[in-house]
Amino acid sequence: MKLTDIRLENVSYIYSPNTPFQKEALENINITFKGGKLTGIIGHTGSGKSTLAQLLNGLLKPTSGKVYLGDTDIWEKPKEINKIRYKVGLVFQYPEYQLFEETVYEDIAYGPKNMGVSGDNLNRTVSEAADFVGLTPDLLKKSPFELSGGEKRRVALAGVIAMEPEVLVLDEPAAGLDPRGRTEILERIRNYQKQKNNTIILISHSMEDISEYADEIAVLKNSKVLCSGTVDTVFRNAELIRSNGLAIPKITEIMLELKHRGFPVSDGIYTTSDAHKEIIRLINSYKKNGENNA
Amino acid sequence: MLKDITLGQFFPGNSPLHKMDPRMKIIISAIFIVAIFFAKNIFSFALLILFSLILTTLSGIKHSVILKGLKPIVFIVVFTAIINIFWTKGETPLINFGIIKIYPEGIYTAAFMIIRVVSLVVGTSLLLSYTTSPIALTDALERLMNPLKKLKVPVHEFAMMMTIALRFIPTLIEETEKIMNAQKARGADFESGNLLNRLKALVPILIPLFISAFRRADELAVAMECRCYHGGDGRTKMKILRFSVFDFVWLFVMLIFSVSVFCLNYIPTTIKLSF
Numbered sequence: 001m002k003l004t005d006i007r008l009e010n011v012s013y014i015y016s017p018n019t020p021f022q023k024e025a026l027e028n029i030n031i032t033f034k035g036g037k038l039t040g041i042i043g044h045t046g047s048g049k050s051t052l053a054q055l056l057n058g059l060l061k062p063t064s065g066k067v068y069l070g071d072t073d074i075w076e077k078p079k080e081i082n083k084i085r086y087k088v089g090l091v092f093q094y095p096e097y098q099l100f101e102e103t104v105y106e107d108i109a110y111g112p113k114n115m116g117v118s119g120d121n122l123n124r125t126v127s128e129a130a131d132f133v134g135l136t137p138d139l140l141k142k143s144p145f146e147l148s149g150g151e152k153r154r155v156a157l158a159g160v161i162a163m164e165p166e167v168l169v170l171d172e173p174a175a176g177l178d179p180r181g182r183t184e185i186l187e188r189i190r191n192y193q194k195q196k197n198n199t200i201i202l203i204s205h206s207m208e209d210i211s212e213y214a215d216e217i218a219v220l221k222n223s224k225v226l227c228s229g230t231v232d233t234v235f236r237n238a239e240l241i242r243s244n245g246l247a248i249p250k251i252t253e254i255m256l257e258l259k260h261r262g263f264p265v266s267d268g269i270y271t272t273s274d275a276h277k278e279i280i281r282l283i284n285s286y287k288k289n290g291e292n293n294a
Numbered sequence: 295m296l297k298d299i300t301l302g303q304f305f306p307g308n309s310p311l312h313k314m315d316p317r318m319k320i321i322i323s324a325i326f327i328v329a330i331f332f333a334k335n336i337f338s339f340a341l342l343i344l345f346s347l348i349l350t351t352l353s354g355i356k357h358s359v360i361l362k363g364l365k366p367i368v369f370i371v372v373f374t375a376i377i378n379i380f381w382t383k384g385e386t387p388l389i390n391f392g393i394i395k396i397y398p399e400g401i402y403t404a405a406f407m408i409i410r411v412v413s414l415v416v417g418t419s420l421l422l423s424y425t426t427s428p429i430a431l432t433d434a435l436e437r438l439m440n441p442l443k444k445l446k447v448p449v450h451e452f453a454m455m456m457t458i459a460l461r462f463i464p465t466l467i468e469e470t471e472k473i474m475n476a477q478k479a480r481g482a483d484f485e486s487g488n489l490l491n492r493l494k495a496l497v498p499i500l501i502p503l504f505i506s507a508f509r510r511a512d513e514l515a516v517a518m519e520c521r522c523y524h525g526g527d528g529r530t531k532m533k534i535l536r537f538s539v540f541d542f543v544w545l546f547v548m549l550i551f552s553v554s555v556f557c558l559n560y561i562p563t564t565i566k567l568s569f
Contacts, residue, residue, distance in 0.1 A: 059475050082481060090479040098476040100501035110498065114481030145505070159480060 003035025004070050004166040004199055006056060006088070011065035013051050025051040027223040029065070033167070033216075038193050038200040040210035043220030044246065049203045050093070052220070053171045056201065057088035069167070086115050089165030093172045095156030099144040104135065104155050107144050111163040129162035132192045134184070150181040157185070161192065167199040168192075174209060186213050207249045211235065211270040219246065232268045251275045303363070304427045309354040310540075311425040316434035318541040322548045323421045329552035330414050337558040339409050345551055346413040349420045363419055364412065371411050378404040428460040430533075437535060450526025458514070466507065473502045 013026040026048045033039045043049050054060040055067055058074050058081040067074045074084045089111075092098070101107035108126045117125060130140060133154040139147065144155050157173065173189065174182040190213050193200045204210050210217060211231060218228035221244050227237055234241070238248045238256055248256075248270075255269045255278070265282060269275050306312075314322075333339050350360060382404075384397030422431060436453035443449050474484070477498045484495050 054475065057479060059478060082483065085479055085481060092472065092476045092479070095476060097506055098473055098480075098498075098502050100498050111480035114483070163480070 003197070004087070005032055005035045005068075006070075006167050006199060006201075007032045007068040008052075008055070009066045009068065011055060011062045011067060013048075013055060013060060014063045015051075017063065024223055026055070026062075029225055031218055031225055031228055033199060033201055033218075035199050036197050037215040038190065038202060038213060039216040039218060040214030041201060041203045041218050041220060042205060042207060042210050042246065043226075044205065047220040048223045049205075049220055050171055053090060053169050053201070053203055056167070056169050057090045058084045059090070086163055087165055088167045088169060089160040089163055090169045091157055091160045091171065091173060093175055094153075095159075096149065096152035098156060099152060099159075102143060103140065104130075104142055104144050104147070105140040107155060108140075108158045108162050111159055115163060125162045125164060126158075129158040132161055132195075133158045133188050150177055150184070153177065153181075153185065154188070157188075165198070167201065169201045169203070171203045172205075173202070174204070174206070182209070189213070207247050211249045211252075219244075221246070231270060235270045236268045238267070303359075303423055305355055305359070305424055306427075307354050307425065309352055309425065311349070311353045311420065313540070314425075314544055315535055315537050315541045316426050316430040317438055317535060318537065318544055319421045319426055320431075320434055320438060322544060323418050325548050325552055326417050326421070327414065329555045330410055330417070332552065332556050332559065333406075333410070334559045335561065335563050337561050337563070338555045339406055341551070341555055341558060342413050343409060346416050349417060353420050353425055355420065355424050359424070360416060360420070363424075364415060367411060367415055371408055374407050374411070375404040378407055429457060432456045432460070433531075433533070434535065450529075454526075462507075462510070465510070466503070469506055470499065470503055473499050 008029050008031050011026060011029040012024070015021070015023045015025055029052070041049055041052065051060065055062055058067075061075060061078075069084060069087060074081070074088075099107050101110060105126060108129055109122055112122055112125050126140075127137070130137070135151065135154055135158060139151065144152060147155065153173070157170075160168065170189065174185050177185065186209060189200065189202070202210065202214060214231060216228070216230050217234040219226040219234065219241060226244060227234055227240065235248065235252055238252050241248050242253075251272050251274075252270045255265050255267075255275055258265050259267075263282060265278055269278055311319075330342060333342050350357070379396060379400045380394065382397060382400035383395075384399035386397070387395040388398050388401070389396040426434075432453045435456070436449055439447070439449045439452075474482075478484075482495055482498055484492065487495070
């Protein structure tokens with residue numbers, strides 16, 4: 001599978017322009033989401049995350065600026081915007097509310113059918129998608145309304161995955177799920193990305209989730225990109241993120257605090273396992289020093 | 295976009311129209327409507343226009359807003375005007391094309407018809423929808439219909455249903471938009487194809503919308519029961535409506551206006567109307 005970049009160039013988006021309700025949702029955004037990477041977008045409510053998601057697959061047209069999928073401007077042929085929507089799959093917040101078919105199978109097949117997939121190909125793509133999100137074959141015959149909340153969410157996710165998009169955009173896929181449901185769905189997404197090696201954009205406001213699963217991070221604040229880059233580089237700026245009122249992962253906060261108290265821990269630690277290693281290293285080095293001193 | 299539809303377009307403000315008791319607004323609107331249909335000659339119509347203009351100025355609502363509110367009735371107005379122009383018979387035709395004869399009476403009737411419909415819409419929307427919040431309006435309706443309770447009409451329940459319905463219009467619009475976007479992201483196409491295909495394309499919107507409407511209704515019912523809602527009996531109001539002197543001044547002005555409209559009809563004019 002080829003790796004598809006998705007790039008925003010000077011993109012601004014204004015809701016209800018030239019009315020008293022005019023609201024600038026995004027201001028002059030320049031960012032590239034690298035192909036084959038899982039990029040996390042993080043920001044407060046109202047920072048423009050969801051608007052950004054809808055710009056990526058052409059549900060919204062930028063007020064100014066361009067969105068490129070690979071090398072093509074997605075609004076070059078406005079009549080063929082549907083083709084872009086097949087290439088950039090978007091899973092909305094609480095996607096379980098969009099289910100409508102009689103069976104889970106039919107619901108997952110809705111997107112591919114709209115694309116003109118049929119017969120064996122349809123069967124294959126639906127069962128593959130169901131498999132990716134961990135739905136057992138017996139569930140496919142059930143009505144989506146009989147399922148539990150977490151299962152419904154996974155059906156909706158499969159509905160988009162079944163369209164085999166080159167880029168998958170997920171708006172808060174874990175919102176409202178219990179901790180186990182959260183890990184499960186995020187793990188599934190991560191595994192899907194590893195197997196397909198395609199581009200995934202994960203929107204969330206949980207720093208923990210993003211730091212755990214993403215390769216790259218973009219931080220949005222007040223309609224602008226505050227900082228972006230690999231997880232390492234972004235969390236090296238932990239102070240900047242924190243001073244802008246965004247939470248950093250708890251573990252990074254602990255490490256920062258240790259550093260403030262004079263322990264020589266390294267920057268850019270954002271997972272518990274890394275912190276574990278770092279602290280062990282630190283303890284060992286103290287032990288060594290202790291032995292040397294003694 | 296769906297969001298641009300303005301429903302129950304209330305504009306908060308502090309004008310004399312805003313301050314009027316909503317019950318008085320309903321009564322006054324009723325009198326105004328009757329007065330409009332009493333108007334029969336050029337003088338009474340002039341008074342009608344004058345009164346509508348005064349209401350517009352007093353309300354402080356922008357003229358552009360009022361003009362925009364007239365958009366939906368343009369078709370009806372134009373249509374009735376054309377019918378009136380061609381179908382009203384008089385004595386000497388102004389234009390004679392053989393079968394098509396246009397009489398001056400027809401033009402007058404059409405003009406008065408336009409004034410009638412426009413002032414009806416402007417007057418009632420200024421008094422009711424633009425300057426009264428939907429909640430105040432249903433509250434007022436409930437109060438005014440109170441005597442019907444003696445006839446076992448469930449007045450409070452009707453008012454509550456109306457309030458809830460109004461409250462949920464924007465929510466459902468937002469929900470529809472969300473679902474439409476979600477299905478569009480899955481390749482749904484609402485804009486092309488023949489009528490049958492377009493109707494079919496609505497299924498993926500309507501089913502989730504109905505389901506969520508039922509879910510919301512259910513949640514709301516539970517929430518209301520949790521707060522011990524048991525209908526209107528013994529329920530007290532946070533805002534108790536009281537007529538002020540000011541409201542009666544309005545009533546008085548309105549009565550004078552209607553009587554004047556009625557009297558002005560007796561001033562002889564050369565323009566004859568067919569109604």
